[in-house]
Amino acid sequence: MPTDNGSSGEGPHRELAARRLRTLVDICRALSEEVELHALMALIARRTSEALGVERSSVWLHDRKAHEVWTIVAEGELREIRMPDSEGIAGWVVRTGETAVVNDVSGDPRWNPAVDKRTGFVTRNMLSVPMDNPQGDRAGVFQCINKTAGEFDNDDVVFLQAIASQAAIYVQNARLLEARKRMFDSFVDTLADTIESRDPLTAGHSRGVMRYAVGTAQKLGLSPEEVDVIRYAALLHDYGKIGVPDQILRKPTTLTPAEYEVIKKHVHYTQQILARIHFEERLGEVPTIASHHHERLDGSGYPSGLRDGEISVGGKIIAVADVFDAVTSRRHYRGPMTVPEGVEILDDGTGTQFDPNVVAALKRFLVAEGRLEAGSFD
């Protein structure tokens, strides 16, 4: 039996401290690899439960605007749970910045059994520490629930506080990265819409092309990263129309050959505009793909007259999605075609204008969406 003074007692204590420090470095390392917020929260919780010997850990983030704390629960899939920051032990910790050691929740007036009711989990004891980053901002609360051996002690508190302050930094970082991505994405979406707003009849075209292109790319089995590049390229493919005058863009009758040459310049403008944007490395192919959407397999397309092997897969996908969205939408000079009629247009151009594999993948996507009958083509 260990005594609690002298060298034989300090040995195990120091051993535990060293082991936990190593665990902390290990957790700190694992966490810093994960930049996606939800996955990060799940990872923090899992690693901490193992390290501290508890049944469950959860990271509750503080949503100041909504006056709520929220967490994600991993049960099959990740699910979000929210509660007012005025309630429960998590609410108390986020408001006071104090640590709560509760070795029997049933006897604690702060305890709110609502979350247990929703998750079906039975909480017996709980350690909750504030997640403060070094600037003193409180990101939320870190909770460990149901210690398997004995009660929560001071070592547990110190250890969890160390993890919590690290976790606060990583969470802040992940939030900043996500906020920056959300800002860029909303900018791309909004500008695609506003550029189209010059001509009410093409409103929604870029989003339509984006949906067909993403669906087709997924059916072709492209990786999530490749699909993401195609998503941006599809949303941006017609940006160059900003350089085409109103009277040509909105002309209700057939274009003259000279006017058609002006329209064709939009691809060149798109290319010029996108070339000036410093895309992140993983999005580096966006300008190339976007500028291929009027090329044709037989080399008769524009602006470069590329042939089959020279056209990017993304460009081929957007070419098909572009035509399909256009013909199945209303235009100044005609009504919308039906889906089978649109598919017929694609069939007519397959091999000369369109890549057969891409057309086939779009058909599979339309079938999966319930917009085309499976037996209607082969």
Added chain:
Amino acid sequence: MPTDNGSSGEGPHRELAARRLRTLVDICRALSEEVELHALMALIARRTSEALGVERSSVWLHDRKAHEVWTIVAEGELREIRMPDSEGIAGWVVRTGETAVVNDVSGDPRWNPAVDKRTGFVTRNMLSVPMDNPQGDRAGVFQCINKTAGEFDNDDVVFLQAIASQAAIYVQNARLLEARKRMFDSFVDTLADTIESRDPLTAGHSRGVMRYAVGTAQKLGLSPEEVDVIRYAALLHDYGKIGVPDQILRKPTTLTPAEYEVIKKHVHYTQQILARIHFEERLGEVPTIASHHHERLDGSGYPSGLRDGEISVGGKIIAVADVFDAVTSRRHYRGPMTVPEGVEILDDGTGTQFDPNVVAALKRFLVAEGRLEAGSFD
């Protein structure tokens, strides 16, 4: 004298290990707070030099495209040094992924004295380890130079490898954040330019307004964060012109009252567009400020007829910068005014249209830029 076996020898060794582990946690924590790449590299270097007892540490990052490694040297200010990745011990480590322990550089054939020649520093010994992140990507090389006590030993190698792999993660993170910011910024710049490109005579207007607004804000003593918000708002203030038809936007003669009402709607469009962009928290005021640029102190402006106290400082600054850039640039119907003539226009509107402090700050900026004589106003 410590022996190298038995408990009396293990004690100090374990002590050192525990101390270094604690230092590592400490460094790891300090690093994770810094998200700006150059400052991060300087911080890593400084903390590691202290922890390892060396005169200097440097983080060399690998620039794969340029086939170079580069570092920043803190000498008064941060300065960048680059060298080919085929040269020196850093180049060898980045190519091989091996650790280099060199206790006398003068006898090592890999040693390249070029950097010492440039910095005036004298390198005696050097420990260089690769900075590999957990995905196996090599971010660069971590070097510690001139150990003050004795030679580099195995403990130093293990410790520096641990720091280097942490640092690799933080560097990657900082790069991702910067890349994402650069992407957004280039997008804002490019779109400001392309929207103006519909009318060659207003090309460069948003950038002009941005420069005057930033200069004015700085002269008013606003914080770098506030200046940044004004920078974005200035670049974006005329985005709504996308919703104004060509024939009104480019009309070479005076506008009719009805046409002027259409032009005025651009502020409303700007507001609508910007409201849909999910700005990062620190940029949350951009839409409000951008939509105030045609308000006037006396309440006679548009779209809301706000009065002095209701108009944001940023909005007042952009209002002044907007008029000043417009009158000193050429337009369809007149030539550009000189700087003193432009200032006179501002003086005429001071107190009714423009805030006196803002106009005074713009004048101070113009004087500092050498575009206005100091004695020409008071």
